[in-house]
Amino acid sequence: MSHVSRMASAVLLALALSGCTASATTSIPQPSGVVVAAEGGSDVGNDRPHVTYDGLMVRRRVVIAIQPTPDADLMSLRKEMDKAATSRHTTLSSISPSVLDPALLEHLAPELTVALPAGGTLADARKLIDPSSSEGRRIPEVEEYNVASVLVHDLQFTVSSANPAVLAKAIAREGILSDALGSYSTTLGSRELRITYTGPLLSDDLVESVRGGIARRADTQPGAVKVSPRSTTGVGVDMAMEPALAPAVTEVSTAHNHSQGLPAVSGSSYSSLWAVSVIALAALLILTLVLIKIRRFSQGPDESVGQVREDERSRMH
């Protein structure tokens, strides 16, 4: 990695993490020179898309994002998590890591992300994975984890059909919904097909694209595909009232060095926050350069071969 890219990386990380300390009720300032995401509002990248399908269609859910140890077996790790959940009379469901705050997603790049059921709390999540919380347990093979309250879409698409089973198959074969939604479920009614989705927020354009994808195979118009909340109970989210970015209540932790939830700051604290950020940034840059120097001196001429995690080569003979 070059000096420039290392420094760019360090700058981005420092700024991202400093942004994480802003409260959920204020937007993160963008100082001059900061890379600005060009994809805001769309489904490109990890920024929040433009969403008006909200209210009961958007929910808050608590998720646990895990970066396992390099030699971890994801299947067994997931089993451990399920076991912990069962012991606390709850369940975990897989969910896309794209629900996470973009800065945290870039920092953590979790390989396993699970959601608690609706109504699950951060405290519930901690009890499943956080060894320092009361009743919390240490799960092996976890290198780093993040517990967060995130926004998800919780949608149901409904369309009339004389033969919903055939329609479901045709929709699956075309693959538009698979591309747009990742995972989704279908329920066959007597004369209608219901498609349900819980996952990262979808832009309005993408919701329309999904409606179009269903309508194509149902030989109808997109407007005939009804979009509704997956559940009409509980508390929804008015996206117009949400801050531009909602890092929410997050805590970045490692299995070895846990830190408490990051403090929230008010909007009036930005000047001092940025002063601190600038100082921290300068320190980080100097540290980065020093580390690069040290690494270069310590780096041998030959790097490792076979960096990939590789299952044991099991030759047939």
Next chain:
Amino acid sequence: MTTRREVLQLSALGALGLARINRGTRIVSSATDSQLATQNTPVPYAGIFRRPPELKPYATGLDGGDPARPFARFALTQQLGQDHFVPGLSTTVAGYNGIFPGPTIRASQGTRVEVRIRNGLPAATGLLLPGGIDTATHLHGSASLPQYDGYANDITAPGFVKTYHYPNTQTARTLWYHDHAHHITAQNVYSGLAAFYPLTDRFEQAQLPQGEFDVPLMVSDALFNADGSLGFDDNDTKGLWGDIILVNGVAWPTMRVKPRIYRFRVLIASISRSYRPTLSNGDPIYIVGTDAGMAPIVQAVPSWRQGTAERYEILIDFRKYKVGQTVELRNLSNKNNIEFANTNKIMRFQVVADSGPASTFTTIPTRLDNGGAVNASRGGIDTMSLTPDMAVAKREFKFERKHGLWTVNGVTWDDVEASGFTKLFANPQPFDVEQWTITNESGGWFHPVHIHLVDGKIIARNTNGGKPFAWENGPKDTYYAGENESITALMQFDTQPNGEGKYMIHCHNLVHEDHDMMVQFSAGNPASNDPVASDPPVFDTTPVGSFPPEYLPGFPAGT
């Protein structure tokens, strides 16, 4: 050579939205569309369809006089040229022989080909970047030796020449040649360095339409400055999405077709954009070929998803249409793209009266036979006959964005460079079968992942009920990893005799590839066939114009 520092500086300027004049090319501010005046803005379907010209070899012969070992030699010059992508203005391109798409080279199985490529591009002034335009040419889909595979650091500088050797021992398929120079592949391909290279064999000839009814479609997108020059905005190294769709270098063209069955070789040569083509009337499209050749079972689909560098060969049956009828090839698009007013359109077909000899191709096939493994005597297995129990190793590749960098398992090509090109992700032995899983963990982006050298068979996905999509049921070399998707594929590392060595793996969103989502593996001994030192480019002392291009007679404009 353009340095990473220069590239990053340029990207940073783009990210700040600073429009500036840079050697004649304005860097368009972020996430914008073309700056063309109304009279210079292309109108969908007004353009006349064209096919790229087919290059004639400058020499043919027999190795050692042996009729079983024919060869053909071609010559290309990478040079600036002028095209008319938009009405009333000309655009400077940097293309093979100065045209975009570059000349098509048609090759036959069993006839080895040499392509002499001279870098005749400016040494002092670039087109989209400052400095000279270095190049490296990759024949995408070919099991070439490492030193002829367009290794990203095997650079041909302006004034230099390199002769690439292509064995053409594989099954028939649609290949394409394009630039692969480290850090500047996106700019170089976008500037025009891309062209078709269809490889034929007797099986393909017997089962699929040929000649007039075998049509290459290179689909790309671009944005233009007010003066007609190419605009370039990689959105802070995330991708380039243009507002004008080009097919063979023509904006939204109309093609006249006869009421017959046509075969189209669809190649996405966009820098970043992916497409979901469909016919406007909802008629089925028949998938007969994928990246690495014919699909064993023809699939009728209403649309399909296709990312950069993927190739799908399709049949469209125009026999049912009346003369004068039109049907559009539209783009339904996919998640994680940026759309503009007319990016939902690709091209239009207009049915005209039939003429010429009666068609010999009158039935849509249901199954296709590619002839089986070409290296069976050396242990080769037909790609689509691979089964999981044959795999001797399983590997996982995570394509992710970490700390602002595009990485593969946390590693970048910079790391490979820093290791003196010794860092490897895998070291399968020749003819090993392995099972590789590609996972996109980068969030809101898709990655078309290209694995050089080998053809693969997709056996699983984490979506779509665990199966490959209908259109993916053929041999592949580029794998579309959508947001949070994973793909598992089997592949056999069937190298040429004495063909061991290092090959690249990378995202074919060329902006991601440049910054620096690329790693490498070695098939067999990594010290064999050093991709940089084995056959380096040399200064070209041959007078310019020594190989004047000659093209085969083409088909009339619009057909």
